[in-house]
Amino acid sequence: MHSQIIDTIKQAETIIIHRHVRPDPDAYGSQLGLKALLEQAYPEKRILAAGTHEPTMDFMAGPDKVEDTDFEGALVIVTDTANQERVDDQRYKNGSGLIKIDHHPNDDPYGDITLVDTGASSASEMIFELYTYGAEHAGWKLTEKAARFLYAGIVGDTGRFIYPSTTQRTFEVASELIRFDFDREELYDGMYEKERNLLNLQGYIYQEFQLEENGAAYIRIPSSVLKKFNVTPSETSLLVSSLGDVKGMRAWVMFIEEETEIRVRFRSKGPIINTLAKEYGGGGHPLAAGASVHSWDEADVIVEKLIALCDND
Numbered sequence: 386m387h388s389q390i391i392d393t394i395k396q397a398e399t400i401i402i403h404r405h406v407r408p409d410p411d412a413y414g415s416q417l418g419l420k421a422l423l424e425q426a427y428p429e430k431r432i433l434a435a436g437t438h439e440p441t442m443d444f445m446a447g448p449d450k451v452e453d454t455d456f457e458g459a460l461v462i463v464t465d466t467a468n469q470e471r472v473d474d475q476r477y478k479n480g481s482g483l484i485k486i487d488h489h490p491n492d493d494p495y496g497d498i499t500l501v502d503t504g505a506s507s508a509s510e511m512i513f514e515l516y517t518y519g520a521e522h523a524g525w526k527l528t529e530k531a532a533r534f535l536y537a538g539i540v541g542d543t544g545r546f547i548y549p550s551t552t553q554r555t556f557e558v559a560s561e562l563i564r565f566d567f568d569r570e571e572l573y574d575g576m577y578e579k580e581r582n583l584l585n586l587q588g589y590i591y592q593e594f595q596l597e598e599n600g601a602a603y604i605r606i607p608s609s610v611l612k613k614f615n616v617t618p619s620e621t622s623l624l625v626s627s628l629g630d631v632k633g634m635r636a637w638v639m640f641i642e643e644e645t646e647i648r649v650r651f652r653s654k655g656p657i658i659n660t661l662a663k664e665y666g667g668g669g670h671p672l673a674a675g676a677s678v679h680s681w682d683e684a685d686v687i688v689e690k691l692i693a694l695c696d697n698d
């Protein structure tokens with residue numbers, strides 16, 4: 386599979402790399418890490434990173450301006466994105482070839498070539514494996530820039546190396562990446578420093594969440610609360626994992642009221658919750674998933690189902 390991907394890359398003159406909407410460090414890390422690797426290996430090719438600009442990710446880098454005409458004859462590579470609806474910039478279909486590189490369950494195996502490894506900690510770790518193959522067979526070289534992106538992606542998706550997805554291989558890859566002397570502290574500040582208003586909302590969440598005896602927990606964040614703390618719905622994604630620190634916690638759900646829907650974010654320390662997310666048109670990993678509903682009544686039903694899930698686990 387790696388050789389097939391590299392052969393396809395070699396044949397393309399323009400390569401456009403996409404990632405998912407609401408990007409996290411792994412979306413950026415895998416996308417921009419691959420871009421940096423390709424720029425180093427193939428300076429004669431045009432390598433573009435697509436997607437909407439996300440200001441909170443400026444510490445990593447920004448996307449490129451991609452014109453409609455750029456897609457003519459281009460090879461498109463999508464990283465870290467399980468299903469096609471979540472691809473940021475739906476023009477990804479307009480290329481002449483499509484490759485999917487991802488570590489989520491392969492429910493939507495789009496692309497002419499699909500490289501999925503659910504055992505990888507992150508898409509960034511998968512890009513490192515591609516680089517390893519490229520280094521051996523196609524003269525690819527790791528640069529400081531690429532190493533910084535891939536490292537950020539791995540740190541982000543492993544929750545700083547604490548999630549169960551972290552393997553011995555993950556640490557080996559990380560140890561290769563930190564041979565480069567990019568500023569790790571600056572990177573961590575970009576990833577983990579939070580505005581005070583967001584931390585105030587985190588305090589509210591810790592005050593108000595409900596925890597059942599069986600370890601199921603939930604918190605509703607209506608738009609009035611978001612307004613009070615001056616936090617946007619998308620910023621709340623930075624707070625979802627915080628409930629994992631609560632003793633006795635097994636699986637939790639956070640409801641965030643947006644303009645036209647209620648965003649549902651699930652996390653778990655054991656019970657499989659992406660099945661529940663899928664019931665509501667969402668998806669994700671077995672222990673980290675999301676969906677959307679349109680009423681608080683639906684949210685209440687989800688709470689009941691989550692409690693039942695924890696009962697049966």
Ligand SMILES: [Mn+2]
Nearest residue numbers: 411465508542
């Ligand atoms: Mn990822």
